[in-house]
Amino acid sequence: MNYPVWDVPFLGSGWVVGIMAIIHIFLSHFAVGGGLFLPVMEAHARKHGDEAMLRWLRKHARFFLIVTGVAGAGTGVGIWVVIALANPQGVGHLIHGFVLGWATEWIVFIAEMACITVYYYGWDRLTPERHLKVGWLYAICSWLTLAVINGIITFMLTPGKGWAESHWMWDGFFNPTYAPSLIMRTLVMWALAGVYAFWTAATIEDLDLKERVLQVSARWVLPAYVLLPLLGGWYFLNIPPVSREVLQVGMAGAAAGNFSMATRVTMLTVMSTATIGVIVYFGPFRNARAFTRGMAGAVAVVALLATGASEWAREVARKPYVIRNVMYSNGVRVEQVEAFQREGYLPNSVWAREYAGLKGDTALARGEALYRGQCVACHTWDGYRSMQKFMAPRNLDSARNMVRMLRSRDPRENIYAKFMPPLAATEAEGEQLAAYLYQRAHPGPAAVARK
Amino acid sequence: MSVHAWLDDRIGLADFLSFLRKKEVPDHSHAVWYFLGGMTLFFFMMQVLTGLLLIVYYQPGSDASYGSVQRITSQIEFGWLIRSVHSWSANLMLLSAFFHMFSVFFMKAYRAPRELTWWSGMGLLGLGMGFGFSGYLLPWDQLAYFATKIGLDVMEKSPLIGKELATMLRGGADVGVITLQRFYALHAAVLPVLFMPLLLLHLWLVQKHGNAAPPSVTEKKSVPFFPTFLYKDLMVWFLCLNLLALLASLWPWDLGPQADKLASAPDGIHPEWYFMSQFQLLKLIPGKVGPVDGELLGMGLFGAGGVLWALVPLWDRGSRGRLVNLVGLGAVIVLIVLTIWGYAGVAGKG
């Protein structure tokens, strides 16, 4: 089966998914971390009879409800929309593979929404004990949403040996990176709970209260600060060696040296973490009274950057697959490659064939259909990973050779095999693709003459 | 004896700290603009740091330049990072310097006794643009070569000493190895030697007079420089550092094909953004306006505008406050419109 292609000019569909995902993660992780933050703080305040803090907490709960219930849930739907557009095959595969998982996710999510609504609106109506119980229930449900989705997300990167043999859902679910990822994300969520609390605490007028709240909130950031490097190492050891290699050597041959994903992501992570450390130490810890919204915003922006960097690394480690060893980023399943290379991509792909047909079914039109079907999942023409730029220095022969090489699945023959899927098409289709790419990058009569 | 006490005995640390604690920075709703000078300073320090590292591997020369930059980006450990940060930070330094200039303009911080602060600032901006122009040629790729060629041609048309200056910089009739050599000397020796003392003067004057609060602010509130303002300043610097790391990671600086004098200029060749408004103005003015050469007129206009701008502390007198604001607003709009127009004109061509 194949679907229409979502061609996002300049940015590429991958970035649209990425941006949406990073925003959603930033909000939804707050939903989970903040879910624990609320009852813990409430219990703390009640134990010490701290009425002022309870009043602040109520305001914070309102902020929490709006951020997670509206923006968090909204971007969650947004993710479904964009991934369904960007990679319908991948989404289809995940839905089929994890029916029970999705059903569970749906139920705990509904329970989570119900709890937070009761928690906020029942603030005065419930007895303190009962209110607190609802809070704890919320914390559990929201954490379960993570525990479920984490199985599916980590499956995409590391389906694991067990699943490869059994194809049993739970083998895929509890895959090699399930545990490290779950713990890492939980810590990040606690840290984000602290970061968001800085935001509402920054404008507290009672300076004593402000100091109390900020200093307690700062402690939520601490575990992630101390443990993430260790957990990151554990996670790294559990991803497939090929992915490790991709992270370490970086992309393509052109920019060698130290220009690797691992270096770049490590740098961004170290830098953003250090920044958060400095701001949190000199702010909420040492000068809580002078802490401002601007500073809280700065911490949030940097935390967003850190989130983005780590999600980006995960994304790159998965290349060239959406689901490792199962499906490539362009929606071609690994098991289909051989048939496509023998029988052709267009004969097996309704939408691509239609597309070429609409454009007159010429050789160039077929090349274009192939480009859209197998390349625009990762390349744009003149923006991100610009094909124009890659093709400009090549002549027709060199474009042909490149495409011919792409058909091979052997990394010794195909130097791109580590980060690009093999071209799943016949040799003749490959020629059409090369001709199309070359023509489009060298428009005008000169190109034809040179041919 | 503690380190603190040891240092205190020798350099008077306690005096210094208590001095910093007494120093005040005005606090009002426009106070965010006070960060801009510090940001410019931060980016300048990054320039010095990364520049010194680049000097270690950079070699001027018609083949050497390109080769050495290629080596820096692809072989030297972290060379790509240093080079990308240097290029990004250069742009951000000028960007924040422009914002800084306009903010002090609208806060009327150039008024007595801060005229010299204003003038030294103008000088710094001019030298900063000189850094940008001379640095751009150094990789000696196609874009650098042709952009510099056009830049010098424009300079040639400027009134008064334009022709002499252009010839001197170029070192002959054509942009070539001598030009490269001279630009390197300018970029890595002459300009720093001029910039540093001027910067010290600027900072000393700022320190001497303190920050000016805009006339619209009547309530006298302030925060101590140490630790409150310094902490915020530091935070902003850290944010800038993050921004640099992000830009360098996501969009590492490019290196085009090696300069080839015989090739035709790439389509849509244009100068860096901070010269774009002049460039566009020259494009708009016809070749001859009456008896006067169009380009000469254009550069003359720009020059006159610049002089008027620089002299604002002298003509902002009495009740001219509103007029000055209008002039400032006009200048901002003209610069922005011309720059965007310039980019629209070359879009899709290169």
Ligand code: HEM
């Ligand atoms: C290019 C490098 C420059 C650096 C590194 C720099 C640095 C600084 C710093 C650190 C301050 C104190 C903080 C602040 O008020 O923002 C300052 C103040 C000032 N700068 Fe600059 N500056 C530069 C360029 C300029 C330019 C282009 C102008 C305008 C022509 C300018 C005019 C001023 C004035 C008038 C003040 C005093 C502002 C006040 O009293 O509030 N500076 N500069």
